Amino acid sequence: MVSDLSRDPRVMDASSPKAKARMWVAGLLLLLLSQALFWSVVGITERAARPANMAMREGVHYVLYDKNGQPLSGGWELKAERDRFRGYLANGSDKADHAVFSMLFTVADKNQPLSFFLENREDIDGISLNGVPIQPDKPLRRLQGDISVETALYPLPANYLQNGTNVLYIRTDTLLPQISLSPFAIGPARDLESAYRLRGLLQVDIPVAGVAILLFTVALCLVVNWPHEDRSRMRWLIAFLTINAASTLFFTLAPQAGSLLWFQLPILVLCNLALGLSAGRYTVLDTGSRQRWPIFAVGGFAVAIIAAIIILLIFWPEYSFAPFRIALLLSNGAVLVIAILAILAIVRHSVKSAMERWGERLIFILCLTTLAVDRFSLFFEPFAPFNPDWPISLYWSPLVGPLLGIGMVLSLARQAGEARREVTRSNEILAARLAEQDAELSRSYDAQKQMLQRQVMLEERQRIVRDMHDGIGGQLLGLMMQVRQGGANKVEIEQGLQSSIADLRLIVDSMDSAEEGLAETFRSFEHRVRTQVEASGIELEFYHDIEESIDLGPRPTLQVLRILQEAVTNAMRHSAATKITVQGSAHDAGTIQISVSDNGTGLPSALRRGRGLTSMETRARNLGGELSIESSGTGTKLCLAFGQSVGEITQ
Structure with missing residues (x-):
């Protein structure tokens, strides 16, 4: 993938002389390695493909x-x-x-x-x-x-x-x-058959396999969704692979065009120019440089070819095929020059990038070397290493097709593996960040919960102080003033103290049952008032159908208890009833309904707009509910209805 070398931490710092020296030494070693590998293969293959008793007659x-x-x-x-x-x-x-x-x-x-x-x-x-x-x-x-x-x-x-x-x-x-x-050889059939089969493998089987592998690699590259910054480079790589496959197929395996040299030679020229241009442009993009020397090189050779053809056709028309032959030589020269420049550019970039992807680039250097050697053999006569009597007799460009295709497939596999590892690393980083954020949210939630608990405790203290001041404090202060003035008798003092004690019990009950839910509040209230009611000679019936999970909180619970206490106390004192019934119902998704009824003589007119009823209506409004009273000569019924969200509103 093309990257900015200045930002790549793997790029060597070449500012110091020692770093520059190491860079040049590494580049020289990479170049020597590639050439040693290529020429060793050439020497071994040429030796194996040539009979040992090849005739050396003069x-x-x-x-x-x-x-x-x-x-x-x-x-x-x-x-x-x-x-x-x-x-x-x-x-x-x-x-x-x-x-x-x-x-x-x-x-x-x-x-x-x-x-x-x-x-x-x-x-x-x-x-x-x-x-x-x-x-x-x-x-x-x-x-x-x-x-x-x-x-x-x-x-x-x-x-x-x-x-x-x-x-x-x-x-x-x-x-x-x-x-x-x-060159020929006459000798034992077995020895000559080995060389013949090897040459058949090198001249037919490997080129055919190379064409198939190159076309498969092209198809694979076409279906991959490349990143935007890689698309231009991959287009030139696909062009290079396609031209390689087409050249091998057409000029090695396709039928000859007979005497139509005017058809064959231009195609050879165009293939050479396209091959050189695609190889050069891919090299430039792969090395991350912005140089345009491949375009200039191919363009210069193309201009020279056109000029040579025009001159020869004008001045020497009798040589009909000479312009095309010169054009072929010039196009081969273009491929030779571009291949050499591309090899040097790849070596230089590999060193600067700390030998990143050196295996893939080594394969590409070998492919460029075969292009250069095949074109070089058209101008000069190279021979196998260390043996001047053995000229190079094989075309090497078709032979590296499988190597080039396999190298590109391995490159795609490497990039896919890197992508998978990158996705895995990204997932791990994302998971770690999510865990960190979750922990941070948990810590924040715990802190807010503690703050909320402190706030609730503070509000609860203020509520208790206010309730005791407004309720018990007011009642005790009133009794004290009556005692000082001498206007209170023993019965009034006893009733006032009992009312204060009852109110204090309500405050304590609301605090004790606030964490246990509304159902437990009803049971506690029943247990506390039953003794008082029955001691007065009145029967008490207590029914409730309240879900255990319903929890109003301390303040709403106290409001409900005070309304119940006031209703039961009024029924005991003023109704002359023999039976008091308390009912409650509440479900998960419904309205809470509470009623207190008696079989007495009805609510006296003096109490219908008294302070007690006004206080109960105020408390009902604080709960966000409604309070209704039905009274007749056969009894009185007080109904309280409010929603379950009162705990959120009131608190």
Whole structure:
């Protein structure tokens, strides 16, 4: 992923001389590692794909024939000289139609299986052993591409061999100005078969697998939803992979276009330019730089190609294919230059980023190296390392297709793994933060709860003080004033003290039952007043259907108890009743209803607007409810109704 190197903590600080030296040493080591790996593989593969007894003879005799099959020379005096890169080169003639090469070899035991190994069977029209054809005509090619080099292996029949000297005749088409015969070997069949199979694997099987792997990688890259900052880089990578696959498929496996060089050469030129541009742009974006040298390089070569074609067509129209051949060379030169620059850019960036993703970039360097070597071989003649007699005979660009595709798949797998790890880390961080916030909320809740409890305690103290001052305090003060003035008798003092004691009990009961719920409040009230009521000769019936979970809180509970106490006391004192009934009902989602009724003579008119009833109505309004009184000659009924949310409102 493209990143800002200045903000990346993994980027080395190259400000000091020592850091710069380490950076250059690391970059040099990475470059040497990639090249050592590539050239070691080249050397081992070329050695394994070349028979150990490859003929090293200095020349091969040949004869030129015209269209009628008549020799143009008197005998086998013509000799094709050995070229270490292209095999054996023979001078052609404008009168020649084909050439026949002769190769003498000696057989000690003709019953031993022997074979004829030919590194490149292109343009081979026929092979005969001791005058007997073993390949009468041009064979069917397995590779159909324009730049394919296909190896051939011909078993030498034992019944055509003879102990002693034998001769092979090979007929080839003539290509002016020179005729070439690829390097060959004659030896034991088993040894030559191993080299033949390896070359078939390298020239056919691996390129085909590479095309499939590259196309699969392209499809995989297309379906991935890349981040916005990676999309441009991935588009150029997809272009590079696609052009690689198309080039391998078209120029290695696709059928030849015959004599339509005007069709083949422009496609080769366009493929080279597109390959160089995509490789360069991907490198620039992957290294995080903003340089545009790939565009300038490809653009410069394209301008040179167009100029060369125009000049040649104007001044030398007789050379119809020369402009396209020059254009092909220039496009190959563009790929060579861009590949070298891209390798250096990747090495430099890998060092600056502390060797991040060095494995993936090493694979890409190897791919760029194959592009450079294949294009370099068009201008020069490279050979296998440490052996100048073994020229490089394989095209390496198609061979790295599987490596490039597998490298990209591994890169996608790595990025997917990093994404999963990042998601896991993010989830862990989120979980930790949520836990921290939950703990903070818990601490805040506990603190607020403690503050609320302190506030409730303070309010409760103030309420008790106020209730005792307004209730008990007022009653005791009134009694004291009556005693001082001598106007209070013994009965009034006793009643006043009993009223004060009852009010004090109500305050205590409200505090004791506030935490136990309304049902427990009713039971406590029944237990306290039953003795008083029955001592007065009055029957007391107490019924309630109240859920145990209903809790009003201390202040509303005290209001309810005072209303009950006032109603029961009035019924005892003024109703002349023989029976008092107290009922209560309350459920989870309903209204609380409380009633006090008696079978007395009704409420006296003097008490209907007295202080007691006014006090009960005030307390009912404080509860957010309603108080109703029904009185007749057969008794009195007081009803209180209020909602369960009174605890929240009143407190």
